[in-house]
Amino acid sequence: MLKPLQDAYGQVLIAMHKGLAQAEIVEREDGFITTSAFGKELYFGTIRQWNKEERQAIKYARGRVLDIGCGAGRVALYLQKKGHDSLSIDNSPLAIKLCKERGVIHTKCMSILEIDKSLGSFDTIVMFGNNFGLFSNAKRAKMLLKRFHKMTPDSARLLVGSADPYRTTLKTHLLYHQSNRRRGRMSGQIKLRIRYNEFCTPWYDYLMVSIDEMSQLLKPTGWQIKHIFDSQEFTYTAVIEKA
Numbered sequence: 231m232l233k234p235l236q237d238a239y240g241q242v243l244i245a246m247h248k249g250l251a252q253a254e255i256v257e258r259e260d261g262f263i264t265t266s267a268f269g270k271e272l273y274f275g276t277i278r279q280w281n282k283e284e285r286q287a288i289k290y291a292r293g294r295v296l297d298i299g300c301g302a303g304r305v306a307l308y309l310q311k312k313g314h315d316s317l318s319i320d321n322s323p324l325a326i327k328l329c330k331e332r333g334v335i336h337t338k339c340m341s342i343l344e345i346d347k348s349l350g351s352f353d354t355i356v357m358f359g360n361n362f363g364l365f366s367n368a369k370r371a372k373m374l375l376k377r378f379h380k381m382t383p384d385s386a387r388l389l390v391g392s393a394d395p396y397r398t399t400l401k402t403h404l405l406y407h408q409s410n411r412r413r414g415r416m417s418g419q420i421k422l423r424i425r426y427n428e429f430c431t432p433w434y435d436y437l438m439v440s441i442d443e444m445s446q447l448l449k450p451t452g453w454q455i456k457h458i459f460d461s462q463e464f465t466y467t468a469v470i471e472k473a
Contacts, residue, residue, distance in 0.1 A: 231321055231323060231339050231340070231341070232321055232322055232323065232431065232432075234323075235428070235429055235430070236429070236430065236431050236432055237322050237323060237324050237429060237431070238254070238423075238424045238425055238426040238429035238430050238431050239254065239322050239324075239325065239424050239426075239431060240322035240323060240324025240325045240327075240328070241324060241426045241427065241429045242254040242424070242426045243273055243301060243302050243322075243324060243325055243328055244324055244328060245426070246270045246273060246274065246302075247274070247302065247328060251426070252269045252270055253265040253266040253269045253270075254266050254424050254425075254426060255424065255425040255426060256422055256423075256424060256425075257422060257423050257424075257425055258406070258420060258421065258422050259421040259422065259433065260402075260406055260409070262402055262406070272301075272359055273301045273302040273304060273359075274302050274304060275304060276304070276308075277308050280304075280358075281461065281465070281467075282459070282461070283391070283459035283460065283461055283465070283466060283467035284358050284391065284459075284467055286459045286467070287358075287389045287391075287457075287459055287467040287468075287469055288305075288308070288356075288358075288389065290354075290387055290389060290457070290469045291309065291312075291314065291354045291356065291387070291389060292353050292354055292385075292387070293314070293315075293352070293353025293354060294314070294315045294316070294317075294350070294351065294352050294353050294354070295309055295314050295315070295316040295317070295352060295353070295354045295355070295356060296316070296317050296319070296345070296349070296352040296354070296355045296356070297309070297316055297317070297318040297319070297356045297358075298319055298342055298345070298355065298356065298357045298361055298364060299319075299320055299342070299357060299359065299361040299364050300318035300319060300320045300325065300326075300329060300334070300337070301320065301325055301329075301359065302325065302328050302329060302332065303318055303328070303329035303332050303333075303334040303337075305318070305356055305358055306318040306329065306334040306335075306336075306337075307332065307333060307334060310333075310334070310335060315336075316335075316336060317336045317337070317338060317349060317352075318334050318336065318337045318338075319337070319338045319339070319340050319342075319345070320337075320339065320340075321339065321340065321341040321342075322339070323339050326338070326339045342364045342365070342374065343370075343374075345374070345377065345378075345381075346377065346381065347380070347381045349381075351381060351382060351383060352381070352382055352386065353382070353383060353385065353386055353387070354386065354387050354388075354389060355378060355382070355386070355387075355388045355389070356388075356389045356390075357388065357389070357390040357391065358389065358390075358391045358467070359391055360391045360392055360393050360438070360465060361390065361391060362390045362391060362392040362437065362438075362439065362444070362468075363392065363393075363420075363436040363437050363438055364436070364437075365437050366419075366434065366435040366436065366437055367415070367416065367419055367435055367437055368416055368419075368437075368447060371437065371447050372447060372450060372451055375447070375448065375451035375452075375453055376450075376451045376452065378453075379451060379452040379453065379472065382472075384472055385472075386471070386472060387456075387469060387470065387471050388453065388468075388469075388470035388471075389467065389468075389469055389470075390444075390467065390468050390470060391465060391466070391467045391468075392438060392439055392444060392465070392466060392467075392468070393418075393438045393464050393465050394418075394438065394439070394440045394441065394464055394465070394466065395407065395417055395418030395420075395438040395439070395440070396417070396418075396440055397463065397464040398464070406420075416437065416439065416443070418437060418438030418439055418440075418443075419435055419436075419437050419438075420435065420436045420437075420438060421433055421434070421435050421436075422434065422436055441455070441458060441460075441466060441468070444468060448470065448473075452472055452473055453470050453471070453472060453473060454470065454471065454472075454473040455468050455469070455470055456468075456469045456470060456471045457469040
């Protein structure tokens with residue numbers, strides 16, 4: 231759980247909700263600074279405002295749903311209207327507070343590492359908004375994917391979004407990929423933090439992978455890609471089922 235001064239992400243969501251901000255500031259460990267490429271619609275958009283890939287993938291949701299990295303609750307609000315029992319989690323206390331204010335029924339402030347069988351069984355796990363990145367690195371991804379496999383039925387599905395780090399020609403990104411590989415990290419394993427006014431998250435790793443890399447990470451965990459909905463730009467959404 232983020233401490234008050236660390237909850238820059240939650241502060242951004244609150245500011246967006248009030249019309250005071252449109253994007254968060256993202257700072258990478260090498261000094262590269264940018265704003266989020268998605269802005270307010272990523273967190274507050276109705277399904278008509280979601281990207282085409284997510285609109286296609288959400289059709290595969292069934293049964294009880296776990297929404298990881300729920301943000302302002304857009305996925306949960308849609309699923310509730312469709313009659314799904316869902317649990318929305320985020321490590322940002324302010325994000326969870328905002329979800330409740332917006333009508334999300336079941337929420338819990340916790341990190342992805344705290345997910346276990348105590349939450350019950352889930353038929354679908356959603357990680358939209360490039361939240362495959364919350365796995366942080368290859369080792370943690372495999373560990374958590376195996377854990378998800380054990381706490382879900384044979385018919386379970388993962389609906390996950392990622393960004394392909396190789397779909398760029400920017401020198402600053404290509405050099406960062408090289409630096410990562412020299413350090414024994416995956417090319418798209420990005421160390422970053424979110425800033426907003428005086429608020430700043432701790433540094434954390436966010437994992438961006440190509441479709442091939444995602445497939446390789448899944449192999450030893452009991453999962454496999456069933457469908458890919460590709461934006462043909464740098465993001466894609468995958469429907470993953472048990473092998």
